[in-house]
Amino acid sequence: MDFNEDFVQAVWKYQYFEKRDLETTHGQSLIIQKIGFQNNHEGPDFLESQVVLDKVEFFGNIEVHVKASDWQMHRHQEDSKYDSVILHVVWEDDMEVFRNDGSRIPTLELKGKVLLDVIRNYRRLARSRKKLLCGDFLPEVQSIIKFSMLEKALVERLHEKSTLIRNQIQDTAGDWEEVAYRWLFYCFGFKVNSDAMLKLAQTLPYKILKKHGNQPLVQEALLLGQAGFCYPSEPDDYTAFVRREYEFYKKKYSLPEPLYPSEWKFMRVRPTNYPSIRIAQLVAVLNQSSNLFSLLTSSVSKIEDLIKLFQVTPHPYWQHHYQLSKESKRQQPKMLSNQMIQLLGINFVVPLWYAYGGYIDDSSWKERCFDFLQQIPAEANRIIEMYQVEDWSPENACDTQGMIGLHHNYCNPKKCLNCKIGQNLLRPRKS
Known part of the structure; x- marks a missing residue:
């Protein structure tokens, strides 16, 4: 099954992979000290990160891709903003990548390391045939998480x-x-x-x-x-x-x-x-x-x-x-x-x-x-009906405006892993 970049970013952000005896694709020992802050603007995906490679500490940024070759496809080697990347995190390492000055970037390949629960949870979301991909799984999500996401979308x-x-x-x-x-x-x-x-x-x-x-x-x-x-x-x-x-x-x-x-x-x-x-x-x-x-x-x-x-x-x-x-x-x-x-x-x-x-x-x-x-009654339109069908009924316009924002920015473009609800459904079960 194909994975998109949102999934790989979520795996890195929440560290949903086996971290014992980590090594880069060139055999360097790897210890993750700070994953960094996710960057929603231009430039590397995670900023102010810290890793240890072969007992040497590195401070900088981290770029995430599905395939290592995406680095070249996106022409990052020509962009000075990516010279500060200290680790390239990918699902599949299909080629070596280099900074603008020609130096090679250490790469962590996640394939084979991601927790199986996380992969299963992602697959059931991605394979959903519903307008709301999470529709069948909403009962699993606590009300406080849904409320928090509505507030964020609002x-x-x-x-x-x-x-x-x-x-x-x-x-x-x-x-x-x-x-x-x-x-x-x-x-x-x-x-x-x-x-x-x-x-x-x-x-x-x-x-x-x-x-x-x-x-x-x-x-x-x-x-x-x-x-x-x-x-x-x-x-x-x-x-x-x-x-x-x-x-x-x-x-x-x-x-x-x-x-x-x-x-x-x-x-x-x-x-x-x-x-x-x-x-x-x-x-x-x-x-x-x-x-x-x-x-x-x-x-x-x-x-x-x-x-x-x-x-x-x-x-x-x-x-x-x-x-x-x-x-x-x-x-x-x-x-x-x-x-x-x-x-x-x-x-x-x-x-x-x-x-x-x-x-x-x-x-x-x-x-x-x-x-x-x-104070304003809940709105009634086709977007709100999509949530009501899944037994998620709004109480007022505060809820409906949040639902409309949720639909436009997350559900419709299928940005599930940027949504707190999708993130909650992705997490592995407690053992």
């Missing part, structure tokens, strides 16, 4: 989500009101129109909208116009008003050219999720306060606070329209549902808080994120 997911926010912090020179405004627009795109919504916010700064805080119709005209929506072939009275206001303020504020209609997606999008409706809802939300970020950090601590803030009704025009100048036979208020506001709590508020906590180096914001997510 933190990693929040860190990933906050990357875009950190980019906006740089673009706005640390203006958190502008950052919150842009992030709100991005999240109101609900994936399909997120990029266009972000671009819209970038072309119409929050400081301009705030100048018209008591003029929601002007705000709506500015946003709809900058989005490129106010030029239908047969405008009704409201559309004509929007166009007139937009053209006046576009010139006054020297706004850039509006977005192209082709940048927005309407096909296969439910009418209630049309970007024109989302813009109308955004105007209603922004009129709750002239300082969005301050409101979110000082007045929102529970999901009920966010529901109160976001459960707003757009201008009456949108009760019987989904787009400008296109009247709908079905008339209804275009309010955000509680479920949609809960999603905004997950995807808008929590990542914003998390990024802010990192920016000011205050870990209490991380705990605030966890507390907030625990």
Whole structure:
């Protein structure tokens, strides 16, 4: 059976092999004193290691491969970062390897030395036919380990989500009101129109909208116009008003050219999720306060606070329209549902808080994120169903966000041996 590099790294990291009378492939006696710290970035796999070769101590780094020839395949011999490697750990030693200066690197071959229990456990994971490779074996894993892995996956997911926010912090020179405004627009795109919504916010700064805080119709005209929506072939009275206001303020504020209609997606999008409706809802939300970020950090601590803030009704025009100048036979208020506001709590508020906590180096914001997510009911989607099928049911959004992160970063790419659950299933049984 073939082994991947993750397996060989795990065997080295947890020392799942027979260590008595160890020798390199060239007969040097080998004593492992420090395995090193696993490196998840460029360079050798384990850093700050210490070994004794023929009674001589060596300090440096360790590189792990399935086959020794992977060293040459990855061109490590040409990279000075690998000159500090003191030991090459491989499953199979199929060729000698050398540093950039031509010196030979001692090699430890693990084939024939790995504990049989570990090999059996790896095989049963690798041969699983389930979407979750560990599905049949989850009952063997203690709840504390599963909980710990969900928490790790959640933190990693929040860190990933906050990357875009950190980019906006740089673009706005640390203006958190502008950052919150842009992030709100991005999240109101609900994936399909997120990029266009972000671009819209970038072309119409929050400081301009705030100048018209008591003029929601002007705000709506500015946003709809900058989005490129106010030029239908047969405008009704409201559309004509929007166009007139937009053209006046576009010139006054020297706004850039509006977005192209082709940048927005309407096909296969439910009418209630049309970007024109989302813009109308955004105007209603922004009129709750002239300082969005301050409101979110000082007045929102529970999901009920966010529901109160976001459960707003757009201008009456949108009760019987989904787009400008296109009247709908079905008339209804275009309010955000509680479920949609809960999603905004997950995807808008929590990542914003998390990024802010990192920016000011205050870990209490991380705990605030966890507390907030625990108030939100568990999400329901195809990813969560995969875990529920294996009798692993989430209690709240804290669990479901962890499961989504677990799926994207570990289960789907089959990185089982980087996961605490997979690592637990790999370990040998106690004798």
